[in-house]
Amino acid sequence: MESLTNRKVVVSDKPMTFMEKLYIPAIIKGMLVTFRHILMRRKTIKYPEETREFAPVYRGMHVLKRDEQGRENCTACGLCAVACPAEAITMTSAERTKDQKDLYREEKYASMYEINMLRCIFCGLCEEACPKEAIFLTDRLVPTQFERGEFIYGKDKLVESTDHRIDITKRQFTGKRGTI
Amino acid sequence: METFFWIDKLVLVLLLFLISLGIAAYQTYFERKLAGWIQDRVGPDRAGKFGILQPIADGVKMFMKEDFTPANADKWLFILGPGIAMFTSLITSSIIPWGPDLQLFGRSISLQVAEINIGILFAFGIISIGVYGIMIGGWASNNKYSLFGAIRASSQMISYELAMGISAITIIMISGSLDLRAIVESQHGMNWNIFYQPVAFVVFFICALAETNRAPFDLPECENELIGGYHTEYSSMKLGLFLFSEYVAMFVSSALMAILFFGGYNFPGMDYLKDSPNLLALISVMVFFAKIFVFIFVFMWIRWTIPRFRFDQLMHLGWKVLIPIALVNMLITGFVVALYEHWF
Numbered sequence: 190m191e192s193l194t195n196r197k198v199v200v201s202d203k204p205m206t207f208m209e210k211l212y213i214p215a216i217i218k219g220m221l222v223t224f225r226h227i228l229m230r231r232k233t234i235k236y237p238e239e240t241r242e243f244a245p246v247y248r249g250m251h252v253l254k255r256d257e258q259g260r261e262n263c264t265a266c267g268l269c270a271v272a273c274p275a276e277a278i279t280m281t282s283a284e285r286t287k288d289q290k291d292l293y294r295e296e297k298y299a300s301m302y303e304i305n306m307l308r309c310i311f312c313g314l315c316e317e318a319c320p321k322e323a324i325f326l327t328d329r330l331v332p333t334q335f336e337r338g339e340f341i342y343g344k345d346k347l348v349e350s351t352d353h354r355i356d357i358t359k360r361q362f363t364g365k366r367g368t369i
Numbered sequence: 370m371e372t373f374f375w376i377d378k379l380v381l382v383l384l385l386f387l388i389s390l391g392i393a394a395y396q397t398y399f400e401r402k403l404a405g406w407i408q409d410r411v412g413p414d415r416a417g418k419f420g421i422l423q424p425i426a427d428g429v430k431m432f433m434k435e436d437f438t439p440a441n442a443d444k445w446l447f448i449l450g451p452g453i454a455m456f457t458s459l460i461t462s463s464i465i466p467w468g469p470d471l472q473l474f475g476r477s478i479s480l481q482v483a484e485i486n487i488g489i490l491f492a493f494g495i496i497s498i499g500v501y502g503i504m505i506g507g508w509a510s511n512n513k514y515s516l517f518g519a520i521r522a523s524s525q526m527i528s529y530e531l532a533m534g535i536s537a538i539t540i541i542m543i544s545g546s547l548d549l550r551a552i553v554e555s556q557h558g559m560n561w562n563i564f565y566q567p568v569a570f571v572v573f574f575i576c577a578l579a580e581t582n583r584a585p586f587d588l589p590e591c592e593n594e595l596i597g598g599y600h601t602e603y604s605s606m607k608l609g610l611f612l613f614s615e616y617v618a619m620f621v622s623s624a625l626m627a628i629l630f631f632g633g634y635n636f637p638g639m640d641y642l643k644d645s646p647n648l649l650a651l652i653s654v655m656v657f658f659a660k661i662f663v664f665i666f667v668f669m670w671i672r673w674t675i676p677r678f679r680f681d682q683l684m685h686l687g688w689k690v691l692i693p694i695a696l697v698n699m700l701i702t703g704f705v706v707a708l709y710e711h712w713f
Contacts (some may be wrong), residue, residue, distance in 0.1 A: 232409045
């Protein structure tokens, strides 16, 4: 039968010639191959010092964004928690008082917002579900810890600070609720 | 004079002990580094600059581990096993001539701990005892895998000792002495035995790989079949001694190969330095160590290139290939030596 690809190889079990039976030429050939590898460039990325270049759409640690005036976008609607297939997100909502107008964008806000990074599968559905452009996945990595409890990230770790904004320009967003 | 003699020897023994252990320690480092390079990795580089403190970290790790003895193990033999393994690998370095005599403090100091005139015989005797360390260790563990490893080790070492001995006999025939110092002196300058006995060298080298249980002959410790073989049940520094003795044995057998085939501490052009014996001794020792390091490198290079033998292949190679080759080589050498000496 004619083969579809031309990768077919006929297997042969012909007896070895004397030179092949000596093995030593073959061994030397193999050793030269390994020696060439000694001189080659290393392929290692020494992680904490240097990091691999990420794809622009890389989905890593989450960030809760603020708008241009530094107000939190999140209104604690809970859509992200509903969308989350791993049920990693939980939150409680609270009503904004008059003097908190410069802290929260909407009248309702999340007084507690937690993502369990061990449950999270980094699918990005929370980001997709968010109507307020509050949550984004970034190209930052979740650092390793020794305790499970330390992987439950609260607002202290998730909300960006006003003087240290997290870049989300590579993500999809309208820009209506803060462009940075 | 007598006291000076003892002081010299003691200092030399202490130095040799430290150098052997130090080289063995850095062999472990270099082996991992080389393994990394051959596999396009970096190798250990976290402890100190370029990971240079890795052996110390490994040593600390070994000492900190729990020293466990299996419930049904023979306690004394269990301790004796690694002891014998370490002892036999270290003791061989006592007969190796490390260089020409030094002229210090108005007397001549020999760089050889024990100048015995049957050096090779002694070395082979000690290498044979080396089997006991592994055998006793594997037996005392009371574990089937350890026993497998021990049996493999003993049958392998006994088989390869024959071919090794026969190829050493050819060297003894052409140099006319069992004394290692005399063998080295007979290869003065560039008159190395490798040029007369390349076949014997190949046989000897393969046997040396098998005797030190290095890949491709590392069946006794075969990780994926025997879970470590004879040292499966060992932990802590007892395991450390087993692993370490392998590296010391590698160092010593490299030294033996350098002596028997590559002229020991001889190097071309050493006659120009006749007037300054100390400088000559210093350079000779350095040359000798350079040769040893080349051999160690080749040992490791082979380990990370060639896959392990099957046991029947190992026996086939030992009994049906190497021993006949060594025997024929010995016969031819004997004939040529007899012709050369006008015995006919």
